Amino acid sequence: MSIIQINLTIAQMLDYTMPILFAALCGVLSESAGVVNIGLDGIMRFGAFFGLLGAFFSHSPWIGLLFGIAIGCLVGALHAFITIRWNGDQTVSGVAINVIAVGLMTYLLEYVFSTTGYSPQIQNYFGAQAYRVHLPFLAKIPLLGAFSNLSFMIWFGFICTVLMHVLLYHTVLGLRIRTCGENPKAATTLGINVFRIRWFAVIVGAALAGIGGATLSISSFSGFSDSMPNGVGFIGLAAMIFGKWTPFGALGAALLFGTGQIVQSIIAVTGIAPKLAPGLTLILPYVLTLAVLAGFVGKSIAPAADGLPYYKEQR
Amino acid sequence: MSESNFTTKFLKLFGIDNQGHNRRDPLNVWVPLISVGLALIFGMIVIAASGRNPFQAYGLLFGDSGLIPGGPAWRREFAELLIKSAMYIATGLSVALAFKGGLFNIGAEGQFWVGAIVATFFGYWAPVAHTFGAMYAALGSFGWIAQLLHGAICVIMGMLAGGAWAAVAGYLYVKRGVNIVIGTIMLNWIAWFLITSWLVIGPMTPPSQTFTSGTFYVADTAKLWRIMMPTRLNTSILLVLLAAYATWFLLYKTTVGYEIRAIGYTANIGMEAPRAQGINISRRILQLMFFSGALAALGGTFFILGMQYQFPNTAIMGYGWTGIAIALIGQSEPLGVVLAGLFIGALRTGATSMQVANIPKTFSDIIEGMAVGFIAMQVAVRYYLVKIIQHRHARRDPPADQEAAA
Incomplete structure (x- = not known):
């Protein structure tokens, strides 16, 4: 396996990682404020279609990204x-949003493009050479060379992770968000408007999921397929839990699960094992997540008030 | 914002707790009906907004749904409606039963497919299939006994496997504190990928076939009887009605059911009352998940033994998600689930002929999803309902209202 192959594999792995990461970040923000969002798979589907729609009619992926948001x-x-x-x-x-x-x-899809199954392919997408982020000085270095020619969305994913970390752990707003997720009663006592904070967290989180969907249709691929996002939202949910409800944890988990997604092709390229049942590699994210939740591998604990509606006068 | 303040007060006024549970509330019947009605209206708006004739589309949808007798194809449509409904009612009962115990079994999907694959296995597996094949030949005119036994073995094994699959989530919840929603979602995808990306394209494929052909076909003795020739209507609808009755009996006529409901009523406030009563909560939750999974798996066995006769490589997810919608529309009552299941089955049957009007058959998903959305907003639906009622009373009898206000 040559350097070029390794670099290509890493770049491909990052392509798989980013939609998972955006979905996971959506979950992190939303659940930090105490609102469970099972619908992020559905939001990704919305984002994927509308992202493509914007990019298709404006011939610019940037407009597509805005549509996704x-x-x-x-x-x-x-x-x-x-x-x-x-x-x-x-x-x-x-569940309603997903359905x-x-x-x-x-x-x-049928109404706009009069096709079933797949939308038309677009030329101007973030994966196209013209829209990639070129960093020629990295190209010669082994491993880092993979980062010399990446889609903008991949860098955007890394940036969002850092921003989310700063927001949640180094700003007043972040402290308030986490308080609303841990103990909304205490937050109210401190004069925080729990409802307003939760509205903010859910909407910004959903915007991230929309970006994740757009990443699928206008960055990783150059078109919308009817099977999108094919459960990526749920892998994102798993990544959020596996990453213990933190942005950097989500990034690590998304990288791990992204690797799991392409293990099959790595095996095919290197010929380590001629034939491995793909199902066994595809279940990896879910098995790991259950193991973490059950405390077999470390322990992952949700925010205390996660998923509970908040009633101001309830004692 | 004071909405929460006001919402709680409003709920208390009607004796409804925070979850909106109150069995004696007459609005319980109206909320799902209004939700479905609003969803149908929104569906019309979607069709009209895309420049098509909503009345023509709904004419096709309900005309070919099998609900309205008459017409040349009615018998076939009616049969399709019942075949589809049988599977949806099974997953709906599964979700509804878990709801009654305060658990959100989002994993009916995975349990459905586990039941399907196990039923397939016992349908074609040589030792079983050959035994019953020989028995069928030997019994002559009493061959139906062999069919009955083989079918029963497939269904029961499928149900046991589905129940066991759900009980894994129950075990993780009870012993390890894994949230049941998360646990069942993960198990869904584990089941789905193990089955479709491994079993169906690997160990269970006939050696001479390509990997796109699905599994072996089940033996003739394992297939469910057809009860209305020449349509493919089979006994699945009768079995599922039996299951609905059994669920009702379990919930309202047995001690286990009483304890399950006691757990469900108090699930959000610590389950202290049932615990003080001496109910073994862990055991009941495990049993509940097992029953729930078995019901979903029953639907999976219908999918194989009544329709496909093999596990196809083209299976599409969605039966469990629809089951959630049905359980919600049916308000988790077995009778409600049966009615909601028949309605959704009708929608899905009719939706195939909407393709004539260039409307994809996933249109029924939009209706389902919106109905679920309105049920999620049931506090709002209830609020406006009561407002309308009060408004009417005020208009009809103004002095009384003023007295009450004073």
Whole structure:
């Protein structure tokens, strides 16, 4: 396996990682504030379709990215409206978003492009050479060479992780968000508006999931397929838990799971094992997550008030 | 913002706890009906917004759903409706039963497929299939006994496997504190990938076939009987109605059911009352998950033994998610689940013919999802319902209202 092959494999792995990472960051932010978002798989599906829609009609992936963010915010606002304004069950609301996403995106795909299964391919996407971030000085260095020619979205994912860490652990707002997730009663006592903080966290988180969906359709691939996101949102959910509800933990978990996704192709290239059942590598994220949750490998604990609607006068 | 303040007060006014549970509340019937109605209206708006005729589309949807007798294809459509509904009711019962115990079994999907693959295995596995094949030949006109036994073995083994799969999530919850929603989601995908990316394209594929052909076909003796020739309607609908009755009986006529409901009512406030009563909560939750998984797996066995006769390589997820929608629309009551399951089955049957009007058959997902969304917002639906009722009373009888206010 030559250096070039290794570099290509790393770059490919990062392509798989980023959608998982964005989904995981959505979960981290939303659940830090105490709102479970099972619907992030559905939000990714929205983001993937609308991201492609924007990029297709404007011939610019940047517009596509904006579309992904906008639709993410919209669906996030719906989730917030149901779960925060009306204290609806957060899991039920998430299921609703997932199911609507399945039906509505297929409908829109057929309506807008008159095709079934796949949208037309686009030329101007973040994976195209013109839109890649070129760092020629890295190209000669082994391993780091993989980072010399990456899609913008990959760097954006790393940046978002750092920003999220700073937001959550080094700002007042972050402290407030985490308080709302751990003990909303105490937050209210301190004069924090729990509802406003939760609205903020859910909408910004959903925008990240929308970006994750757009990453699938206009960065990792150059088109929308009806099977998207194919459970990536749920892998993101797993990555969030495996990363113990922290941004950098989510990044590590997403990298690990992204590697798991392409192990099959690595094996094929290197010929280590001629034939391994793909199912056995695909279940890796879920098995690891269960192991962590069950405390067989380390221990992962959710924010204390995660998933509970907040009633101001409840004692 | 004072919405929460006001919401809680409003709920207390009607004796509803924070989860909206109150069995005697007449609004319990109205909330799902209104949710489905609103979802259908929104579906019309979606169709109209995309420049199509919503009335023509709904005409096709309900005309070919099998609900309305008459027409040349009605018998076939009615059969399809019942075949589909049988599977959805099974997963719906699974989710509903878990809801009654305060658990959100989002894993009906995985349990469904586990049941399906195990039923397939016992349907074609040579030692079993040959035994019953020989028995069928030997019994002559009493061959139906062999069919009955083989079918029963496939169904029961599938249900046991599905129940065991769900009980894993129950075990992790009870012994290790793993949130049941997260646990069942993870087990969903583990089951799905183990089955579709390993078993179906590897060990269970006939050696001479390509990997796209699915598993072996089950033996003739394992197939469910057809009860309305020439349609492919089979006994699955009768079995699932039996399962619905059994679920109702378990919940409302047995001690176990009483204890399950006691756990469910207090699930959000620490389950102190059932614990003080001496109920073994851990054991009951494990049993509940087992029953719940077995019901979902029952639907999976119908999928194989009644429709496909093999595990196809083209299976698409969604039965468990639909089950969640059905359990919510049916308000977790067995009778409600049966009715909701028939309705969704009808939607799905009719949706295939909407393709004539260029509307993809996933349209029924939009309706389902929106109905679930409105049920998630049931506090809002209840609030506006009560407001409308109060408004009417005020108009009809103004002085009384003023007295009450004073």
